[in-house]
Amino acid sequence: GAGVSQSPSNKVTEKGKDVELRCDPISGHTALYWYRQSLGQGLEFLIYFQGNSAPDKSGLPSDRFSAERTGGSVSTLTIQRTQQEDSAVYLCASSVSGTTNYEQYFGPGTRLTVT
Amino acid sequence: AQSVAQPEDQVNVAEGNPLTVKCTYSVSGNPYLFWYVQYPNRGLQFLLKYITGDNLVKGSYGFEAEFNKSQTSFHLKKPSALVSDSALYFCAVRAHTGRRALTFGSGTRLQVQP
Numbered sequence: 001g002a003g004v005s006q007s008p009s010n011k012v013t014e015k016g017k018d019v020e021l022r023c024d025p026i027s028g029h030t031a032l033y034w035y036r037q038s039l040g041q042g043l044e045f046l047i048y049f050q051g052n053s054a055p056d057k058s059g060l061p062s063d064r065f066s067a068e069r070t071g072g073s074v075s076t077l078t079i080q081r082t083q084q085e086d087s088a089v090y091l092c093a094s095s096v097s098g099t100t101n102y103e104q105y106f107g108p109g110t111r112l113t114v115t
Numbered sequence: 116a117q118s119v120a121q122p123e124d125q126v127n128v129a130e131g132n133p134l135t136v137k138c139t140y141s142v143s144g145n146p147y148l149f150w151y152v153q154y155p156n157r158g159l160q161f162l163l164k165y166i167t168g169d170n171l172v173k174g175s176y177g178f179e180a181e182f183n184k185s186q187t188s189f190h191l192k193k194p195s196a197l198v199s200d201s202a203l204y205f206c207a208v209r210a211h212t213g214r215r216a217l218t219f220g221s222g223t224r225l226q227v228q229p
Contacts, residue, residue: 004158033216042119042205043159045216056214091158103149104217106158 002026004107006092012113013082021077021110025094032075033095033104034067038088046090049075050097082114117142119206121220128196129228136191136223138206145211148189150180153203153222162204165189176200196227 005024013019025032034046045059049069060066064082069075079086089111093104118141128134140146147166151159163174170182180191189206203224207217 031215035216035219042221043207043217043219045214045218048214048216050215056216058214059216093159103161103164105161106151108156108158 004092004094004105006090006107006110008110009108010111010113012115015084015114016081018078018080019082019112021079021090021092021112023075023077023092023107025073025075025092026105027073028096029094029105030072030097031095031102031104032069033093034075034077035091035093036088037091037109043091046077079112082112084114087112087114117208117210117214117218119208119218119220121204121206121223123223124221125224125226127226127228130198131195134193134196134200134225134227136204136206136225138189138191138220139187140189140206140208141187142208142210142218143213147209147211148180148182149207149209149217150174150178150189150191151205151207151219153205155202159205162191196225198227198229201225201227 007022030051032049035043047067048056064080067077089109091109093106095104096102120139149164150162153159165172165182173179203222205222206220
């Protein structure tokens with residue numbers, strides 16, 4: 001079956017512009033996660049959605065970052081007024097449920113470059 | 116707070132030899148532990164997980180990992196390495212309660228030489 005998909009695969013933007021990154025989770029998965037992978041570093045948690053519950057936004061690095069999940073499926077991560085330190089690979093993952101021990105399945109990522 | 120340490124940035128091993136990629140963790144209470152692999156320009160692929168029960172967990176592609184509670188470790192192992200195993204490996208932890216997101220280590224690059 002189809003895995004997690006993300007678009008675009010690459011995004012180059014100028015400093016100060018806004019960007020939107022999209023994630024399509026695996027059908028039927030109720031939990032959705034966003035992570036950021038900076039060069040030479042591990043994965044950093046950004047935000048987590050579980051069903052209709054309020055999202056866990058504790059990993060968002062600043063108020064320039066926001067995310068929404070419409071209809072319990074597709075999610076969009078928005079970065080406003082991008083900065084060079086926002087350059088990274090943004091990974092989306094989904095799992096059957098976030099409240100149990102199910103593994104997360106990752107998309108291929110969006111590589112964001114801020115010039 | 117929870118954390119994961121992968122003490123080796125890179126592990127080099129000859130094809131056919133056994134390999135070990137080290138991971139130690141810190142978490143409140145009992146852990147859920149995971150290993151993921153990342154090939155170049157690809158997302159992370161799930162390898163195996165420890166939830167409860169048998170301390171030796173077997174996963175994809177012949178990999179296994181041993182959970183050691185007293186040493187808070189979850190080392191990844193394979194009896195005989197393949198060149199195609201060369202990739203970036205991440206260990207991750209999550210507590211049974213609290214935040215649902217995984218906390219990842221910084222990754223270990225495995226290089227298998229022919």
